[in-house]
Amino acid sequence: MPKRLSRAFFSRSVHEVAPDLIGAIILFAGTGGRIVEVEAYHHTDPAAHSFRGPTERNAIMFGPPGYAYVYRSYGIHWCLNFVCEPKGSASAVLIRAIEPTLGLPAMRRRRGVADDRLLCAGPGRVCEALDITGAHGGMALDRPPFEVFARTGEEEIVAGPRIGITKAVDKPWRYGLKGSRFLSKPFSA
């Protein structure tokens, strides 16, 4: 039985937690699968929402680790983050893509796409497939409806530049499961 990830797991540096999340299982109300792509955002990073200090939107990032930070992207989509590091560090990992395994009928219905590779290939798609919205921001990751389990065994992890940002574009803080068909974009060799 996989080990449930608790607050101690998320209390470490966001640059340790992010690659350790590749291969982990995330379930929300019983739907989800294996995490195959994430990005790390540290509060000293100009691309992070927390870079300019606490606001109403990013308040969760300044709280304790092990909680969900959900924000609205482009006025349309929801994006899910896991808050990391000791409280006040304001760092988080963006969940960018999942290999969908549990609750496939529900996820297909919510997404309305024919190809399962597009169910959870992107941060907005992940939230639509799992039915995560801003209402779930601030929820603990070790309590229902969230369930997060550690990966079992070794995984081959690749890193590269993050997607969709205009600041700190050179930092290789996007992590993925090598060769996965469920990435939002391939990693360049």
Next chain:
DNA sequence: TGCCCGATTAACT
């Protein structure tokens, strides 16, 4: 109060 633009996606050409 007004303005610009974004940790995106889908539907175009």
Next chain:
DNA sequence: GTTAATCGGGCAA
């Protein structure tokens, strides 16, 4: 490859 959709956050005034 390009672009519209769509709206709240953050900052200037």
